[in-house]
Amino acid sequence: MKKNELLSMQLECTMLFQSNPYMVETVEGLEIRLGRNKKDLEPVIDSLLKQEIIQKIGDDSLPLFRYKEPVVTTEIDLTSELNKS
Template structure:
């Protein structure tokens, strides 16, 4: 026979229900922490992107980026790797000890042939 406990609101509950609520609260806390970390990485990704877009001719290493952004190198490195993968920035040279990064200017098309598009309608 299982023991019944009285909750603060006067309802009766079995111990396993109380334990399952406790477990549920812990899982919610863990999920919120994961979300906070994800939001922090997104924020840092935006900061890095804006830094390179604002200074398109800047060439910088991880130490310099950490100094400019006021962040730790360990936090910046995975974000820089993601931005390289997304082709927002590019790696310059082959110096593996202190790699240099620069902004990868997007291709802009200035000529448009609107007449041919209108004829297709």
């Protein structure tokens, strides 16, 4: 698979999970939803797992995937910046 195709599929898969944050899906389910081949989806899923965009739940006999909410920082520590002045 070409790099451009891989990036395009990563974006498609990310958008699907992000648009459906409570969706839990198998590779076969993603295959149907995205209209893509399982063989082509596997490296995409591996990449999204490494980037922590999705997470794997369940066991290896039936792996399920779901969106992983990004960590949002609500507090900013400026004390180190103030001490520099």
